[in-house]
Amino acid sequence: MxxxxxxxxxxxxxxxDIIDNNxxxxxxxxxxxxxxxxSSVLVFYALLQYKKKTVQICIQDVVPEKFNFLSGVEAIQKAEEMDDLFNPEALVILDSADLNRxxxxxxxxxxxxxxINIDHHASNQRFGNVNVVDDSESSAVEIVYQLTRYMKxxxxxxxxxxxxxxxxxxTGSFRFPNTSERSLEVCAEMVKSGAVPEYIAEKIxxxxxxxxxxxxxxxxxxxxxxxxxxxxxxxxxxEILKEAEPVDTExxxxxxxxxxxxxxxxxMLEKSPGCFRVSLRSKNTLDVNGVARKFGGGGHVRAAGCTINGNVEEVKFRLLVELGVYLDGK
Ligand SMILES: [Mn+2]
Known part of the structure; x- marks a missing residue:
């Protein structure tokens, strides 16, 4: 390590300290x-179970079907299923740059x-009592994994x-710029510890x-x-998204x-009528995090997102105008 x-x-x-005392x-x-x-939620869940703690996991949105093979996934609750009587002493927030996420x-x-706030987004707001934010890490789970090693x-x-x-x-299967020597080493360690790449690729x-x-x-x-x-x-x-069977657009x-x-x-994904969730990607140096932030979103330099209201032509136009500023500025 x-x-x-x-x-x-x-x-x-x-x-x-927080884990030991709560x-x-x-x-x-x-x-x-x-x-x-x-994955980072479920690794942290495994850590807290290992430490014999009482744990609940709650995420606003449903977990995509393709992740149903992951150990512990059945413990994830949707927000409306949350037990109101559960009164946690500590919250663990992972892979989220700010609380609105x-x-x-x-x-x-x-x-x-x-x-406890653990994240790898440069735009992280450090909203926790403890913040482990490292944008040199490929993923939040890479940080959580290091914590599990630290805690033996x-x-x-x-x-x-x-x-x-x-x-x-x-890392988009080791294609994106966050693929580092370190993330490949961790993956090699994971294969040594029993992860099977072909099995995981088939599931995902x-x-x-x-x-x-x-x-x-x-x-x-x-x-x-x-x-x-x-x-x-x-x-x-x-119109297409609202059909009975869900579309996984990741x-x-x-x-x-x-x-x-x-x-x-x-x-541009129209999540509800007139409300678009926008995913932006940049192949080179253009900072899409900056573009996303103009619309109240954020992320990384080469991968970011935001939400914009309007019809599709309006949303597209606003994004193209903003991108034009960046393209000219190069
Ligand atoms: Mn992440």
């Missing part, structure tokens, strides 16, 4: 949870709660599977539902190019990144 820097060590020490914990993560969010789970936080929890095959899953999801990438591939086809039919092909975008309308924007000679890609 890589030696931890002093600052992170002292934060880990404080987290260990019994009831609530773990949560951001809305529309992705593989890193779910928790959606309605934010309302559960009380002044007297101790808050054995890495079971189940935990190894969680950590490996979180890292491949956040080869189980798309019929409704999801139809949704992808609808989105791809809307592809447009702007600024001489430097920007590529598409959208998925609420990774849709990545299809746009496959197009040659584009610099920026964005995908």
């Amino acid at each position: 890589r030696p931890l820097n002093k600052k992170i060590l002292s934060q880990f020490h404080r987290i260990q 019994d009831r914990f609530l773990i949560s993560t951001h809305i529309n949870p992705d593989g890193d969010a779910i 928790l959606g309605c789970v934010k309302d559960r936080i009380k002044k007297n709660h101790l808050v 929890m054995p890495t079971t095959p189940e935990v190894a599977t969680l950590v490996y899953t979180g890292i491949i999801c956040d 990438y080869y189980r798309m539902s019929r409704q999801t591939i139809k949704g992808l086809a609808s989105a791809l039919a809307t592809v447009e190019f702007h600024y001489e092909g430097r920007v590529c975008c598409m959208y998925l309308s609420y 990774g849709f924007v990545d299809y746009l990144m496959a197009v040659d000679e584009t610099e920026v890609e964005f995908f």
